[in-house]
Amino acid sequence: MRQDRGRAWLLLCGLLCGFAGQATERPADYAWQLPLSLTGEGPWYRLELPMAAHLAARHADLRDLRVFNGEGEALAYALVRSPAQETLHEHEVRWFALYDEAEDLADSPGLRVRRSASGTLIELLETQLVAQPAALRGWLLDASAVEQPLARLRLDWSSEQEGFQHFRIEASDDLRTWRPWGQGQLARLSFADERIEQRQVELPGRRARYLRLLWQSPRQAPQLTAARLFSRPRDSLSLPLVWSEPLPAQRAAGGAYQWQLPLALPLERIRIELGPDNSLAPVRVSGRGGGQGRWRPLGSGLLYRVTEPGGELRQDELALAGAAVQQLRLEVDERGGGLGGAPYLRLGLRATVLVFLQRGSPPYRLVLGNPDAASAALSPHSLIPGFSPERLERLDTAELEPGAALQATAPEGGAPAWRRWGLWALLLLGVGLLALMAVSLLRRTRTPESGA
Template identity: 75%
Template sequence: MSINKHPGRAWLLLVGLLCSLVGQAAERPGDYAWQLPLALTGEGPWYRLELPMAVHLAADFADLRDLRVFNGEGEPLAYALVRSPAEETLHEHEVRWFALHAEADDLTDSPGLRVQRSARGTLIELVETAPSAQASARRGWLLDASAVEDPLVRLELDWSSDHEGFQRLRIEASDDLRTWRSWGQAQLARLSFADERIERRQIDLPGRQARYLRLMWESPREAPPLTVARLFSRPAGSLSLPLVWSEPLPADRAADDSFRWKLPRTLPVQRIRLELGQDNRLVPVRVSGRGGGQGRWRTLGSGLLYRLPEPEGEQRQDELALPGVAVQQLRLQVDARGGGLGAAPFLRIGVRATHLVFLGRGSPPYRLALGNADAVSAALPLETLIPGFRPQRLEQLASAEVVAGAKVQAMSPPGSAPDWKRWGLWVVLLLGVAVLGLMAASLLRRAPSH
């Protein structure tokens, strides 16, 4: 074949050669400073991985643009990043409540309820009856959530002002008022401290549906009179991911006796957890944050942290919710009138989890790679990676997780020898471009004039 007679074929051959060289020079694991081995569970082809906090802290960018997944052949895989919306949409519901009176510890049948069965089905009627002399203690409250169709994520209560102190209760859920399932325990508090009133009136719920909630007081044994009961639900089609927590971070003590932490990078902190080392702690605190520089501190939240023993179990509140503002420095100011914290405490930070969904291809082992200051995001929209995707499908995907005990490890030591194979490929690529330019110029000179 003559290049002069068939210039089009020559161009195609050269373009094919260059594309092949570019493919060989594509990203590979050695371009990234860190790696984590992955284990797969279930049938793909898509796999979902909840990124641990170590990944957020080791990445070069807060938006995880330098994150990749490679297969056993060292090929990059298509992936998407799934995040909760910056502002979660919740719906508020006022609900009816009914007192539950009993003396026994175990309520196998709730007083004040009338259940009527007929051929047409079951009719449940809520009736608040006067307590009898034998069942004078108000042990709890029944909340009617039958009008709420979405998953329940939060409960807010208020009670008469003359009931102060700590309250511990258990939460149970039911759809028929016969069979109850546990939704855990909760603590409420109302304290007067240094001319201030400190309250804890909100209870986090597990994000599941239920028609009725039963709140049973354990300490004290009698429930206070409720004045407000509100439920908050999340729209069923919306996406909400759990929190992931850091390892304990040591504090530095500042000249003003505040405690400070500098995070490895800027993160939208949703919650903090303080390690209260000893019993009998009652600590009013204020938390502020700022970026990585020396700008002004911004107040993020305040509250009462405590760890107090009691005969029926420890009263503990060691977490504080924050608004999710991106910060790199945190400051904790402690009101010394509560006794202080003593030694510098350790702090854990919680951020909203990010899920990585990738399309499996090739053979294992699969590896998560990160740490490349020159990387640009290669993430696809989730609807592109999984055509027809719906939020409810996320939990149905096969799962991937970091191999047990694995830690973020360097893929190649800093300052290692240059990748001569990669440089050789780029040199050949540049030479190919030069040859292509020379051939184009030669063909133009020899082209017949018209």
């Protein structure tokens, strides 16, 4: 009797161990993989996930993402994301006119710069207000009171000045040494009884005491009426945007253009590829989760690509509301000349950083595309003791191997589906065998009692 019970337990343990062994995840359970190469000593590595990974996943929250080593072991990992709502602080700043062609601020007419132990004082000379030089070259913004990294600039100017504004942005901490911070573009146009404005410029998210805006097209700067800077808290995590490859449009009813995504994603920006000729098109963008739901407005603005003697003016991006959408629709006001044909669209998504703990030997692979996978991600603080945004920047990097593209591991829904059904069959078979053994044991136990 004891031998029979022992055999039953051994069989049960064997079935459970076999089931557990079969349930261990393997790279073949996932439809897509990307080969990785590691740089540095580790043991933690970070990778900014490309847009291709988001589009290949079966879940927008990336619960079906794993990292495997050469032995086929799944590695511990975490996903680091920017906050859903970014916190920016608004600051009104003082501005000072820059006249003529003076590149050195200390030589700019109309300005006197005095430095002392208590700081820098900028004065606007009254004599220059009476007799201004010929041309207004640009503006100096005093950001010395802002202690946080600068993320955005918003300007307003006198209402009678319309058209495009193109200027160079430079930053300084001492008013003598200037470093480039990119280009800015503003626009104010009257179109079809509407006024379309672009007053905002994104900044690189670094600290600076002064900003210098030098106009390039037109050479004469407009008269400012307001200047605001937006700063980001030092301890906040701000990740860049990742962009998709160009996606072709489908013509929809009413002359609109439409795109279908593989899954709903929280898009922050889109970029429309404009034609080579001069283009000017007011547009509206709407989206929905999929199916036949209602279209929700996501954003609107003016897209343009205009060639001038001094260079090209281009605005081909639109900021969206960040809502998760699977379908996008673009409506173009053709009175502006249109886009010159069906446009291509690039999707902009706030980056997600993958952090994993290296173990085992290469090759290391990032895999995606299992519809039944549950999230295995740890919190960043559990994976890395003392985690912080600063420490994230100091981690060694994992990169996609040169020329790497998504590789199919197995036909999607093929090997994982077969294995899933096999596991269920094995489980049911084990339960059936256990039931038969239990009945047999009960019968054997009752037989001696009835004989007695």
